[in-house]
Amino acid sequence: MNRQPLGPDIELHRLAVPDRGRLPFAIGTFDTIGALSRAGFPHRHSFHELAYVTRGRGSHVLDLSDHPLRPPQLCAIAAGQVHHWGRASGLEGWVLLFEEDFLLRHPEDAALARELATGRPLRPDRAEARGLAALLAELDREYRAARAGHPGVLQALLHVLLVRAVRALPHSPPQAPAAADAALPRPHxxxxxxxxLIAEPGRADRTVGSYARELGVSTGRLHELVREATGRTPARLIRQQQTLEAKRLLGATDLTVRQVAAAAGFADPAYFCRFFRREVGLTPGEFRAGTGGGKHHGPGAESIDPRTARP
Known part of the structure; x- marks a missing residue:
């Protein structure tokens, strides 16, 4: 990972890995991945991250929700989410980073990665913990050996890891192993x-029509597909994403309400305040006061240290 400052906004970290055939993928320990894997200041990624914590104290804060660490624990962060480690010390375990392009062989994996990042962290039982640790160790060995065909092997192992992690979520109904893959979400x-697209930060035009044009379909067709797949309208999903982005900025930056409004796609700050109060039940100022909002900065560091990332 490397850091890209965004002015007064939340830092965006991009994946910058050692050569490894230039795969948009990396795996290692908290130490070998580097200092930013333990960053104590709010930031977001252009990629997905899975952090399997086997030892340590503190908490993991994801989109303003503070989750105390009780290892073993799998913390999932989807691209675009804001997170940091709160008062963390002695972190040990695995850190796995991958861009969405790495999931093309198993496109349903993007939905699984996001599902893992929408709720509470996964705290596996003893058998599940052994299975996850074995998969991560195998991923690490395959990544470092970099033998012929290793990209396909890594994609297959990552697919298995995501499937098993989602199965282990508390709300996941038990499924027969033979039918598990067929039951996984396969969005259009x-x-x-x-x-x-709606998860990308900093976009000014967030209307349904603008997204439909970018996707090359009519607004009616977009509405039909999204409603069928999610049960919600595109407009509702856009509003939910705008609300989430506004919460992230109010809680993790010192941006003014006018600046937050613009970053969330609102030209009129007064309309934004009415929108936010309708969606959240609080004014932007009340919400910020409740979260103790304000930006935190950490020391500059490369996240994947090439001196320690090599085998």
Missing amino acids: PLVAHFGR
Whole structure:
């Protein structure tokens, strides 16, 4: 990872890995991945991250929700989410980073990665913990050996890891192993693309029409596909994403309400305040006061240290 300052906004970290065939993927320990894997200041990624904590104290804060660490624990962060480690010390375990392009062989994996990042962290039982640790160790060995065909092997192992992690979530109903893959979400490619677009920060035009034009379909067709796949309208999903982005900025930056409004796609700050109060039940100022909002900065560091990332 490397850091890209965004002025007064939340830092965006991009994946910058050692050569490894230039795969948009990396795995290692908290130490070998580097200092930013333990960053104590709010930031977001252009990629997905899975952090499997086997030892340590503190908490993991994801989109303003503070989750105390009780290892073993799998913390999932989807691209675009804001997170940091709160008062963390002695972190040990695995850190796995991957861009969405790495999931093309198993496109349903993007939905699984996001599902893992929407709720509480996964605290596996003893058998699940052994299985996850074994998969991560195998991923690490395959990544470092970099033998012929290793990208396909890594994609297959990551697919298994995501499937098993989602199965282990408390709300996941038990499934027969033979039927598990068939029951996984397989969104229409256009719906998945729409989901990625609305999650991109900093976009000014967030109307349904603008997204439909970018996707090359009519607004009616976009509405039909999104409603069928999610049960919600595109407009509702856009409003939910705008609300989430506004919460992230109010809680993790010192941006003014006018600046937050603009960053969330609102030209009129007064309308933004009415919108936010309707959606959240609080004014932007009340919400910020309740979160103790304010930006935190950490020391500059490369996240994947090439001196320690080599085998």
